[in-house]
Amino acid sequence: MGKIINLGKSIYNMDNPREQRRFVVFIVRAMLHHRELQQLLAFFEEVPIKQEISRGNPFFYEQVTRQFFYKGSTFTERNQLIRENVDILVAAFSADSLRQLYVEKKEFNFGRKCTRARSYPWNCILMVDKGKKEPYRLY
Numbered sequence: 431m432g433k434i435i436n437l438g439k440s441i442y443n444m445d446n447p448r449e450q451r452r453f454v455v456f457i458v459r460a461m462l463h464h465r466e467l468q469q470l471l472a473f474f475e476e477v478p479i480k481q482e483i484s485r486g487n488p489f490f491y492e493q494v495t496r497q498f499f500y501k502g503s504t505f506t507e508r509n510q511l512i513r514e515n516v517d518i519l520v521a522a523f524s525a526d527s528l529r530q531l532y533v534e535k536k537e538f539n540f541g542r543k544c545t546r547a548r549s550y551p552w553n554c555i556l557m558v559d560k561g562k563k564e565p566y567r568l569y
Contacts, residue, residue, distance in 0.1 A: 431461075433471070434457065434460045434461075434467070435457065437488060437491055438453045438456045438457055438460070439453070440488045441453075441456065441488050441489060441491065441492050442456070455495075456491075456492065456495050459495040459496075459505070460495060463494075463495070463505045466494075466505055466506060466509050467491070467494065467495075467509075469509065470490070470491065470494055470509055470512065470513065471491075473513050473516075474490070474516075477520070478525075479520060479525040479528055479529065480516060480520065482528075482529055482532070482533050483516065483528060483532040483533070485533070486529075486532045486533035486534075486535070487532045487533075487535075490512050490516070493508060493512060494508045494509050494512055
C-alpha cells in the first residue's frame with residue numbers, strides 16, 4: 431500500500447486541495463482494483479525501458495484509475511489499453527527515443543532514425559508541454 435501512496439504523491443500536488451481530493455480518490459480506486467493495478471505495476475517492471483517510462487511519467491497510473499481519460503471504459507479496459515499502447519511503443523521505437531520522450535521530456539522528431547524498422551512510412555513530431563499532466567502534443 432505504501433508504494434501506491436508514494437505513487438499517488440508523485441502524480442498529485444499535495445499542496446493543492448483539489449489535487450489532494452484527487453489523491454484520495456486515486457487511493458480508493460487503487461484499493462478497489464488492487465489486483466489489476468498490481469498487474470500494471472508488474473507490467474512496467476518487465477524490462478528496463480518500461481521501468482524508466484513509468485518513473486519518468488507516472489501518469490499512466492492515473493489514467494487507469496480515471497474514466498475521464500477514456501470515457502465509458504472500465505478499469506480493465508483502460509489497463510489493457512495502456513499496456514498494449516506501451517508494448518507498441520517499445521516494439522516500434524528505440525529505447526533511446528522513448529527515454530528522450532518519457533524520461534527527459536524533450537521534443538522529439540519520431541522519424542525513421544528512431545524506429546526499429548525502416549518500413550514505417552510516417553514521420554511525426556511529438557511536442558512536450560511541461561505544464562500539463564497530458565504533456566504531449568502530436569504534430
